[in-house]
Amino acid sequence: MTTARPGLKIEGEQREQLRRRLRELGFDEVRFARVGEEAGGGLREWLAEGMHADMAWMERTADKRAKADLVLPGVRSVIIFGVNYWSGSEAENNFAPAKPQWARYALHKDYHDTIRPGLVAAGRVLEEIAGAAVEDYRYYVDTGPVLERGWAARSGLGFRGKNAMLISKTHGNWLFLASILTRVEIAPDAPLRKSLRPADEGEPAGLLCGKCTRCLDACPTDAFSAPGVVDARRCISYQTIENKGIIPRELRAGIGARIYGCDVCLEVCPWNRFAQKGRQLLLAARYDLADLPLAEILALTPERFAEIFRRTPIMRLKFSGLLRNACVVAGNGGDISMIPALLRLVVHDSAVVRAHAVWAMQRLAGSGAAALLADARARETDDTVLAEHAAG
Ligand code: B12
Known part of the structure; x- marks a missing residue:
C-alpha cells in the first residue's frame, strides 16, 4: 500500500x-x-x-x-x-x-x-x-x-x-x-x-x-x-x-x-x-x-447546432436531445406559430424527437392535431411514437 x-x-x-x-x-x-x-x-x-x-x-x-x-x-x-x-x-x-x-x-x-x-x-x-x-x-x-x-x-x-x-x-x-x-x-x-x-x-x-x-x-x-x-x-x-x-x-x-x-x-x-x-x-x-429564439432552435440543422454550441455543455445533449427539449418547451409555450416547425419534426430521423414533437403538436393544435398528424401517423413504425399519437 x-x-x-x-x-x-x-x-x-x-x-x-x-x-x-x-x-x-x-x-x-x-x-x-x-x-x-x-x-x-x-x-x-x-x-x-x-x-x-x-x-x-x-x-x-x-x-x-x-x-x-x-x-x-x-x-x-x-x-x-x-x-x-x-x-x-x-x-x-x-x-x-x-x-x-x-x-x-x-x-x-x-x-x-x-x-x-x-x-x-x-x-x-x-x-x-x-x-x-x-x-x-x-x-x-x-x-x-x-x-x-x-x-x-x-x-x-x-x-x-x-x-x-x-x-x-x-x-x-x-x-x-x-x-x-x-x-x-x-x-x-x-x-x-x-x-x-x-x-x-x-x-x-x-x-x-x-x-x-x-x-x-x-x-x-x-x-x-x-x-x-x-x-x-x-x-x-x-x-x-x-x-x-x-x-x-x-x-x-x-x-x-x-x-x-x-x-x-x-x-x-x-x-x-x-x-x-x-x-x-x-x-x-x-x-x-x-x-436564441425557440423557432430558430426548432429549425436547427446538425451543422448549425455544432457551430453554435461548440465547446459548450450543451454538446453533451447532442442535437436530437436539444430538439427534444425544444419540442417540450414549444408544447408548453402555447404559441401556435411553432406548429410549422413542429410539423417538420414529427417526421424527424430520431424517434425521440418525433415522439415529443407529436406531444407538442397535440398541446398546441388541440382537436386539430389529429388531422395535421395523420400523414406522420400513417407512416410511423416506432411503438414509442405511435403511443404518443394514440395518447393524444
Ligand atoms: C449526479 C449529479 C447530478 C444529478 C443528481 C443530483 C443530486 N442531487 O445528486 C442531476 C443530473 C439531477 C444533477 C443536477 C444538478 N446538478 Co449535478 N452533479 C451530479 C454529480 C456528478 C454527482 C452528485 C452525487 O454524488 N449525487 C449523489 C448524492 C447522494 O449526493 P450529493 O447530494 O451530491 O452529496 C451529499 C450526500 O451524500 C449527502 N448526504 C448526507 N447524508 C445523506 C443522507 C441521505 C439519505 C442522502 C440521500 C444524502 C445524504 O452529503 C453529501 C453532501 O452534503 C456532481 C459532481 C460530483 N462529482 O460530485 C454534480 C454537482 C452536484 N451538480 C452540480 C450542479 C450545478 C447541478 C445543477 C444545479 C445543474 C442545473 N442547473 O441543472 C442541478 C441541481 C440539482 C440539485 N438540486 O441537486 C454541482 C453543484 C455545485 C454546488 N454548489 O452544489 C456539482 C457539484 C458539479 C460541480 N462540479 O460543480 N446533478
Missing part, C-alpha cells in the same frame, strides 16, 4: 501561502478537508432507492465515491475549489418569459475545459510548495468519482441546503466545485458548525436554512423526496440533460420553458442575496445563447 511520504505536510503560514497562490489562479474559494473514515453519506441509500435514474456510472463508481483511498491510495487531504459563476444582470434576459430558459451554468464554454487548466496549474503549485510529486495528487472537476458536495461541506466551504446544493454564505448557490485529492497532509479547515459530525457522515440538510422551504415548494416536478435529497427521476435537470430518451409525459408540463437544466431550486434561495459577480478567470461566458 502506498502511504504519504514523510514530510508531505502543510500547516500554518505555509498552508495560507498555498491558499493564496491557488486563489491567484482564478479559484474564488480554496478550502481543505482531512480524509478520514468516510462512509459516503447518503449515497448508498440514494442508489438503493433508484434515485440516480439511469446514471449507471454513479453505481459503478459508488465505492470510490464513498472511499477516497480507492481513488488515490494513501490520500490524506482533499483540496476543494469553488468557482463563482454568478453573472449579475447579463444573463437576465435568460428569464424573459417568452424565451427558452437555460441553466445559468450552461451559458458558458464547457466548465470542465476552462477549469481544468487551473487545476493543472494548482497541481504545480502543490508540487512547488509541498514538495509533492505528480503521483501524489489527482484533480477532478465534476466528472471524477468524488462526492464533491460532501467534501465541500466538510471543508466549511458551505453547507448542504435543503435543495441539496452546496450553499456558500458568500456566493449563495452559484459555485462550481472542483477538487484535488492529495497525499499531502494539509491542516483542515473547520466545517461551518464544528459540533456536528462530518458532513458526509450525516450532517442534516439545511444546516443554515432555518424554516425556509422555498426550494422544496418551488420545484415544478416535486423532485425532492426529502429535504436535501433529489430524486433524479423527477428532476428537470436530469430529464433535460442526462436522460437521452423519452421524458415521462407527466413531467413535461412542469418543464415549462426550461430547455437545458433547471435552476429553480437555486434561484429561489435567499442565500443568493450575498452573491457577487464572478471574476470569470476560469470561465468563458456565452450569454448570447440565451437570445
Whole structure:
C-alpha cells in the first residue's frame, strides 16, 4: 500500500501561502478537508432507492465515491475549489418569459475545459510548495468519482441546503466545485458548525436554512423526496440533460420553458442575496445563447447546432436531445406559430424527437392535431411514437 511520504505536510503560514497562490489562479474559494473514515453519506441509500435514474456510472463508481483511498491510495487531504459563476444582470434576459430558459451554468464554454487548466496549474503549485510529486495528487472537476458536495461541506466551504446544493454564505448557490485529492497532509479547515459530525457522515440538510422551504415548494416536478435529497427521476435537470430518451409525459408540463437544466431550486434561495459577480478567470461566458429564439432552435440543422454550441455543455445533449427539449418547451409555450416547425419534426430521423414533437403538436393544435398528424401517423413504425399519437 502506498502511504504519504514523510514530510508531505502543510500547516500554518505555509498552508495560507498555498491558499493564496491557488486563489491567484482564478479559484474564488480554496478550502481543505482531512480524509478520514468516510462512509459516503447518503449515497448508498440514494442508489438503493433508484434515485440516480439511469446514471449507471454513479453505481459503478459508488465505492470510490464513498472511499477516497480507492481513488488515490494513501490520500490524506482533499483540496476543494469553488468557482463563482454568478453573472449579475447579463444573463437576465435568460428569464424573459417568452424565451427558452437555460441553466445559468450552461451559458458558458464547457466548465470542465476552462477549469481544468487551473487545476493543472494548482497541481504545480502543490508540487512547488509541498514538495509533492505528480503521483501524489489527482484533480477532478465534476466528472471524477468524488462526492464533491460532501467534501465541500466538510471543508466549511458551505453547507448542504435543503435543495441539496452546496450553499456558500458568500456566493449563495452559484459555485462550481472542483477538487484535488492529495497525499499531502494539509491542516483542515473547520466545517461551518464544528459540533456536528462530518458532513458526509450525516450532517442534516439545511444546516443554515432555518424554516425556509422555498426550494422544496418551488420545484415544478416535486423532485425532492426529502429535504436535501433529489430524486433524479423527477428532476428537470436530469430529464433535460442526462436522460437521452423519452421524458415521462407527466413531467413535461412542469418543464415549462426550461430547455437545458433547471435552476429553480437555486434561484429561489435567499442565500443568493450575498452573491457577487464572478471574476470569470476560469470561465468563458456565452450569454448570447440565451437570445436564441425557440423557432430558430426548432429549425436547427446538425451543422448549425455544432457551430453554435461548440465547446459548450450543451454538446453533451447532442442535437436530437436539444430538439427534444425544444419540442417540450414549444408544447408548453402555447404559441401556435411553432406548429410549422413542429410539423417538420414529427417526421424527424430520431424517434425521440418525433415522439415529443407529436406531444407538442397535440398541446398546441388541440382537436386539430389529429388531422395535421395523420400523414406522420400513417407512416410511423416506432411503438414509442405511435403511443404518443394514440395518447393524444
Ligand atoms: C449526479 C449529479 C447530478 C444529478 C443528481 C443530483 C443530486 N442531487 O445528486 C442531476 C443530473 C439531477 C444533477 C443536477 C444538478 N446538478 Co449535478 N452533479 C451530479 C454529480 C456528478 C454527482 C452528485 C452525487 O454524488 N449525487 C449523489 C448524492 C447522494 O449526493 P450529493 O447530494 O451530491 O452529496 C451529499 C450526500 O451524500 C449527502 N448526504 C448526507 N447524508 C445523506 C443522507 C441521505 C439519505 C442522502 C440521500 C444524502 C445524504 O452529503 C453529501 C453532501 O452534503 C456532481 C459532481 C460530483 N462529482 O460530485 C454534480 C454537482 C452536484 N451538480 C452540480 C450542479 C450545478 C447541478 C445543477 C444545479 C445543474 C442545473 N442547473 O441543472 C442541478 C441541481 C440539482 C440539485 N438540486 O441537486 C454541482 C453543484 C455545485 C454546488 N454548489 O452544489 C456539482 C457539484 C458539479 C460541480 N462540479 O460543480 N446533478
